[in-house]
């Protein structure tokens with residue numbers, strides 16, 4: 326099969342397209358013939374070799390997310406059938422040979438039926454983004470229906486997932502994006518209000534949009550830029566969940582006192598097997614009901630994985646970037 330492999334950590338150019346043998350599933354494992362792989366910012370951190378959560382032995386094939394059809398079952402796997410359409414969410418699996426490839430072997434627990442209405446590219450957009458959004462909204466912020474949520478950075482993979490989930494749960498949703506196309510997308514995906522996170526003083530509108538209360542929850546994609554501002558727009562007992570941050574920030578702790586607000590960090594890497602199973606069950610239910618519907622902004626051929634790693638870190642997100650086989 327064709328697969329992307331890196332023989333060293335470093336810049337995107339370490340990602341090479343090679344021909345390698347098909348991986349063989351062991352007991353409890355599954356081989357999925359992939360049609361698409363999701364490209365996550367975390368894949369670039371792993372590639373750099375400096376990621377705190379994961380440093381694979383070299384050479385390695387990147388990618389935790391993908392979608393395709395079940396091709397071979399290891400002994401003891403009874404839940405899946407050969408030929409079944411599935412998506413792969415293997416970030417927390419014991420075994421994953423990497424989804425930037427024409428086939429992947431991973432634990433059966435990382436393989437889930439793909440709702441009939443979703444394409445393979447959409448299936449590849451589910452794993453990390455939707456499980457992260459679920460964890461942030463429900464396992465960390467304990468979002469309740471009728472609460473107000475600011476998805477601060479709603480135009481990318483996690484943001485759109487958070488927006489769709491919060492909407493389906495009955496929350497009032499404010500989403501932000503940095504481009505006109507991104508804001509149009511956020512509006513189309515169901516945000517009640519859309520703000521431009523590049524405009525001066527854009528969060529001043531939040532008070533008017535929430536009858537002066539502020540938002541109960543902020544799902545934050547760039548905390549090093551926004552955390553201080555987030556604390557200022559929270560309602561009493563509000564929660565900020567830090568999903569993404571790329572540097573340091575100075576905050577005024579006093580802002581948390583009067584409102585008794587909380588800053589909660591999250592990393593999907595810390596989810597227990599039970600929490601991940603809950604997230605996957607909720608994602609499956611939402612996808613079947615049609616309320617969770619990943620937006621694939623761009624598809625690139627597998628060979629263009631180096632370019633995908635450059636582009637996934639650029640501003641101007643528009644849904645999910647996916648590699649197609």
Ligand SMILES: NC(=O)c1ccc[n+]([C@@H]2O[C@H](COP(=O)([O-])OP(=O)(O)OC[C@H]3O[C@@H](n4cnc5c(N)ncnc54)[C@H](OP(=O)(O)O)[C@@H]3O)[C@@H](O)[C@H]2O)c1
Nearest residue numbers: 366457478480481482483502503507569591592593641642
């Ligand atoms: N904690 C976890 O477990 C976990 C899991 C997955 C991802 N993450 C992290 O979460 C972040 C988002 O991941 P993703 O997959 O959604 O990436 P993505 O698809 O590249 O989206 C990035 C998002 O950040 C937004 N953004 C850019 N500048 C912003 C600003 N000043 N204020 C608010 N938002 C801003 C972008 O908006 P525009 O492009 O429209 O400006 C876009 O919506 C990344 O840093 C990623 O590493 C963390």
